[in-house]
Amino acid sequence: MDQGHGFFQSLAIVICVASATTYLSIRLRQPPVLGYLLAGVIVGPTMGLALVTDQSTITSLSELGVILLMFFLGLEFSLRHLLKVGPRAFIIAFLEVGVMMFAGLSIARGFGFGGLQSLFFGAVVAIASTTIIAKVFEEQNIEKPLRDLVLSILIVEDLLAVILLAVLTMVVQQGEVTLDSLGSTALQLSTFLAVLLLAGMFAVPRMIAAVVKLNRPEVTLLSSVGICFAAVLAAQYFGYSVALGAFLAGSLVAESGEERRVEHLVRPLKDLFSAVFFVAVGMSIDPRMLIEHWSLVLLFTLAVVFVKPLAVAFGAFVGGIGVRRSVRAGMIMSQIGEFSFIIAALGLSLGAVDPALYPVAVTVSAITVLTTPWMVKLSGPLASAVDHNLPKPLQTFVSLYGGWIDDLTRARQRGALGHGAQLRRIAGLLLIDAALLCALVIGTSLGSERLAEWLSTRFPALSEVARIVIWVAAALLVAPLMLTSVRLARALGRRMAQLALPHTTEGVDFAAAPRRAMTLALEIGIVVFVGLLCLLITSPFLPPIGGLAVLILLVLILGIALWRSATNLQGHVQAGSMAILDALGKRAPGAGAGSTALALEQVRELLPGLGDLRPYSVDQDSPAMGLSLGELDLRARTGATVLGLRRNDEFITEPDGETRLLVGDVLVLSGSQHAVREAFDYLIDPRHIDRPRSVVDVG
Numbered sequence: 001m002d003q004g005h006g007f008f009q010s011l012a013i014v015i016c017v018a019s020a021t022t023y024l025s026i027r028l029r030q031p032p033v034l035g036y037l038l039a040g041v042i043v044g045p046t047m048g049l050a051l052v053t054d055q056s057t058i059t060s061l062s063e064l065g066v067i068l069l070m071f072f073l074g075l076e077f078s079l080r081h082l083l084k085v086g087p088r089a090f091i092i093a094f095l096e097v098g099v100m101m102f103a104g105l106s107i108a109r110g111f112g113f114g115g116l117q118s119l120f121f122g123a124v125v126a127i128a129s130t131t132i133i134a135k136v137f138e139e140q141n142i143e144k145p146l147r148d149l150v151l152s153i154l155i156v157e158d159l160l161a162v163i164l165l166a167v168l169t170m171v172v173q174q175g176e177v178t179l180d181s182l183g184s185t186a187l188q189l190s191t192f193l194a195v196l197l198l199a200g201m202f203a204v205p206r207m208i209a210a211v212v213k214l215n216r217p218e219v220t221l222l223s224s225v226g227i228c229f230a231a232v233l234a235a236q237y238f239g240y241s242v243a244l245g246a247f248l249a250g251s252l253v254a255e256s257g258e259e260r261r262v263e264h265l266v267r268p269l270k271d272l273f274s275a276v277f278f279v280a281v282g283m284s285i286d287p288r289m290l291i292e293h294w295s296l297v298l299l300f301t302l303a304v305v306f307v308k309p310l311a312v313a314f315g316a317f318v319g320g321i322g323v324r325r326s327v328r329a330g331m332i333m334s335q336i337g338e339f340s341f342i343i344a345a346l347g348l349s350l351g352a353v354d355p356a357l358y359p360v361a362v363t364v365s366a367i368t369v370l371t372t373p374w375m376v377k378l379s380g381p382l383a384s385a386v387d388h389n390l391p392k393p394l395q396t397f398v399s400l401y402g403g404w405i406d407d408l409t410r411a412r413q414r415g416a417l418g419h420g421a422q423l424r425r426i427a428g429l430l431l432i433d434a435a436l437l438c439a440l441v442i443g444t445s446l447g448s449e450r451l452a453e454w455l456s457t458r459f460p461a462l463s464e465v466a467r468i469v470i471w472v473a474a475a476l477l478v479a480p481l482m483l484t485s486v487r488l489a490r491a492l493g494r495r496m497a498q499l500a501l502p503h504t505t506e507g508v509d510f511a512a513a514p515r516r517a518m519t520l521a522l523e524i525g526i527v528v529f530v531g532l533l534c535l536l537i538t539s540p541f542l543p544p545i546g547g548l549a550v551l552i553l554l555v556l557i558l559g560i561a562l563w564r565s566a567t568n569l570q571g572h573v574q575a576g577s578m579a580i581l582d583a584l585g586k587r588a589p590g591a592g593a594g595s596t597a598l599a600l601e602q603v604r605e606l607l608p609g610l611g612d613l614r615p616y617s618v619d620q621d622s623p624a625m626g627l628s629l630g631e632l633d634l635r636a637r638t639g640a641t642v643l644g645l646r647r648n649d650e651f652i653t654e655p656d657g658e659t660r661l662l663v664g665d666v667l668v669l670s671g672s673q674h675a676v677r678e679a680f681d682y683l684i685d686p687r688h689i690d691r692p693r694s695v696v697d698v699g
Helices: 002-027 032-043 055-076 079-110 115-124 130-139 144-174 179-212 217-237 242-254 259-283 287-292 294-318 323-332 338-349 357-388 392-414 419-458 466-500 512-541 544-585 593-606 634-638 673-684
Strands: 614-617 641-647 650-653 666-670
Touching: 002 032, 002 055, 002 259, 032 130, 032 259, 032 357, 055 144, 055 217, 055 242, 055 259, 055 338, 079 115, 079 144, 079 294, 079 512, 079 544, 115 144, 115 338, 115 357, 115 512, 130 144, 130 357, 144 179, 144 242, 144 323, 144 338, 179 217, 179 242, 217 242, 217 259, 242 259, 259 338, 259 357, 287 294, 287 357, 294 323, 294 357, 294 512, 323 357, 323 634, 338 357, 357 634, 392 466, 392 512, 392 544, 392 641, 392 666, 392 673, 419 466, 419 512, 466 512, 512 544, 544 641, 544 650, 614 673, 634 641, 634 673, 666 673
Parallel strands: none
Antiparallel strands: 614 666, 641 650, 641 666
């Protein structure tokens, strides 16, 4: 009886305090999760109030919160959604998670943590918070293309987080990290996922569809939660985390097509027990431990606030997203949340990490959650500032690059003959080369002691320098593999650029300049992606600074080449501008928009690589009439650029920001299809052009 009384007393205190602190948090326009964490600090042991007498039961209930939260996230994730996000979201998510894991791992190793603990630290800072970002989208007016981009990245991130949970669990259970254990872990995980998903895809959607037909909400709720806990038990039985089982159950239920109905029924349960979970997280915060590890908190916070946005922005830009949306997407994702708590809790429950990880993760999350609304508000001005301060050659390059990626996407959708097989062959060779490089580095690290002993025994004169000899030999073997990787990255980038901007069979190759610039940009992206993958795999075995320095040097060399290529691209653009204006000048008097579009299409065929070309005529009723190109700020706002302007019989190539638009002017807009379409929407809608801006720059 006393035990039951203690349980109800603890639960009542937790819920009442959480409701009060959450009300306060919402009144202060902060996310509810901060209120839950504050409630945990108040009722937890660190305040000395000892309000919760049955902490073990609260911890058990919080695990229900984890299960239902992951089940709910799984409902948002299905194979249908995964197929819709497209390759760009995969590129961005993989790159961002890789960068952040490497950053977190490097920081942790710098503080003296071991390889396995450092992996947990890296995983904690790698995943953005879906719940916090969803709340920001509700409260702030974020345009649909940017919102869709961020949500697609989050879908892939959630998938990567679940895989991380499974892999980390298996690595800890193996006891040591070896090539055999990594291979065994991958095989066991793949088998478990394949069996559960295949069996689940056959049974679960049919079961849910049959239950829903009864039109009894309570039966649908019980069946859905029952499937969730069955998957959780299966995951636990095979040694995986409960989060993995719950997430897979949610994704299987989502395949029934009834995910919205199930979400509506499960949401109250999820909200209640998720609140208990976050309160339990807050109860673990120990201010004394935070004071002791303040430098660790500071560095992780800086990594999340600065490194994560840079990684997202870089990946988005390489994927063909414009500068503005890339920068804004990065700043929106500058926080960590629920997955960080779950990963940290997993490490603690397995006894694999230092107790400092949990409060550090919670504190970094709380700080970054507080900064997220401000980061979102600052993202627009910062994106404009980045665009305005780019050198002229890079401004031209970034405006056209999105159009080249559009051309590549269209060519891929057409299934250009032979190119798909060639790309897959080169990509396969690149992955094999990277795998050999990683295997050589890991093998040398794990076997260096034995090799040193063997060398010392066979060649006593080398006993003092045996380890140095081993690593020098390994470096000599690694160098050719690295050069081969760079060459394969260049070959892959060149093939993709040729697919987007084909080489003409006759006459002068007018696409050479843009193709060269696109090749270098893609090569940099591929080198960074593969290099980060290799660094992440080998970091537990090596000091990360050496490998990072090599990667930075490679990117710097390629960046210099890209700068030169972007500078040379100016001549191509100027020639294109002259050809465009000449074509417009030769139109018959009074020719309509169709004639203009035909002339621009002919120019585009003659000079490929100029992006999607469309004319915009300024009439008396145009909202843009009388404004300068700098005041319109088209490139920063939409990603499109103005290649030329025709005014009566005068032709202006690459007009500057001081140029004011007059009635009768014809602008030639260039960029990706999305950017040009957005520029048109911006120019024809008076609500977008409410007052002149002080920035003077090329439109």
